[in-house]
Amino acid sequence: MSDLIEGYLGKTVEGRKSRLPAKLDYLQSATGLFLALFMWAHMLLVSSILISEDFMYTVTKLLEASFIFEGGNPLLVTIAAAVIFVVFIAHAGLGMRKLPGNFKQYQVMKAHAKHMNHDDTKLWFTQAGTGFAMFFLGSVHLYIIMTNSADIGPYASADRIWSEWMWPLYILLLLAVELHGTIGLYRLCVKWGWFDGDNPRENRVKLKKVKWGLTVFFLVLGFASLAAYMKIGIDQVNNNNVGNKYQPTAKVMEYKMPNKTIGGIA
Numbered sequence: 285m286s287d288l289i290e291g292y293l294g295k296t297v298e299g300r301k302s303r304l305p306a307k308l309d310y311l312q313s314a315t316g317l318f319l320a321l322f323m324w325a326h327m328l329l330v331s332s333i334l335i336s337e338d339f340m341y342t343v344t345k346l347l348e349a350s351f352i353f354e355g356g357n358p359l360l361v362t363i364a365a366a367v368i369f370v371v372f373i374a375h376a377g378l379g380m381r382k383l384p385g386n387f388k389q390y391q392v393m394k395a396h397a398k399h400m401n402h403d404d405t406k407l408w409f410t411q412a413g414t415g416f417a418m419f420f421l422g423s424v425h426l427y428i429i430m431t432n433s434a435d436i437g438p439y440a441s442a443d444r445i446w447s448e449w450m451w452p453l454y455i456l457l458l459l460a461v462e463l464h465g466t467i468g469l470y471r472l473c474v475k476w477g478w479f480d481g482d483n484p485r486e487n488r489v490k491l492k493k494v495k496w497g498l499t500v501f502f503l504v505l506g507f508a509s510l511a512a513y514m515k516i517g518i519d520q521v522n523n524n525n526v527g528n529k530y531q532p533t534a535k536v537m538e539y540k541m542p543n544k545t546i547g548g549i550a
């Protein structure tokens with residue numbers, strides 16, 4: 285009954301407003317922080333290809349817990365991707381609350397941003413646009429990784445990127461995720477006053493410089509990694525080797541123990 289009254293009048297019989305929007309805001313911040321930090325780790329792991337094919341192979345096997353399961357178990361990657369997918373969907377659902385619901389709302393927001401000529405307000409539009417794009421781009425990637433976790437590695441990933449045409453999607457996803465992630469982290473810092481210090485105005489300027497530095501760093505790293513996978517993918521086609529899995533060179537050995545095998549680097 286109380287819900288019904290609040291639904292009609294906007295407040296309860298006691299005159300209180302729901303705390304749910306504040307709780308949802310908090311959840312949106314928490315899921316966003318988790319996803320942004322996950323993406324930093326993700327980009328560093330994916331960029332292991334820039335060191336060598338063997339190194340990327342070793343990283344892949346470590347994430348499949350090759351130190352517990354002989355040869356690694358891709359099911360662990362499927363589970364991790366499923367968990368990330370759930371957080372990703374929850375974050376997107378919470379974010380939808382902030383998008384303008386009709387043209388009039390959009391017009392009001394646009395006019396407001398133009399009138400204020402305030403950089404942070406303009407950043408909001410980038411955040412909303414990249415978030416919307418990721419609904420589609422991120423879902424495709426997560427579903428494919430979740431259902432093909434056994435096909436991750438220097439050759440399998442390169443084949444997916446080049447021969448299976450994932451590179452155009454990755455270019456768009458990379459741009460969206462790097463802009464969205466760093467703008468999101470910056471907005472979290474401002475919203476919760478994490479680095480306000482004694483002079484919030486001055487610190488905000490510094491924070492924005494750090495934000496741009498991180499965006500550029502992860503974009504350069506991401507595009508360099510993508511180029512490396514594309515080059516391997518093209519070589520795979522030229523060598524008639526598409527679909528074949530990478531075989532580690534002698535540098536990556538298997539340590540034999542009496543009753544189990546553990547993968548490692550010599």
Ligand code: HEM
Binds near residue numbers: 458507
């Ligand atoms: C546990 C979850 C995830 C796993 C296991 C995973 C795994 C991978 C792997 C193995 C690659 C290399 C290319 C390939 O094999 O297809 C890749 C690339 C990429 N992933 Fe993910 N990913 C995950 C979540 C995400 C999320 C949530 C996003 C963003 C919404 C994302 C964005 C990207 C982008 C942009 C690339 C291309 C990066 C580049 O080439 O530099 N990934 N991912």
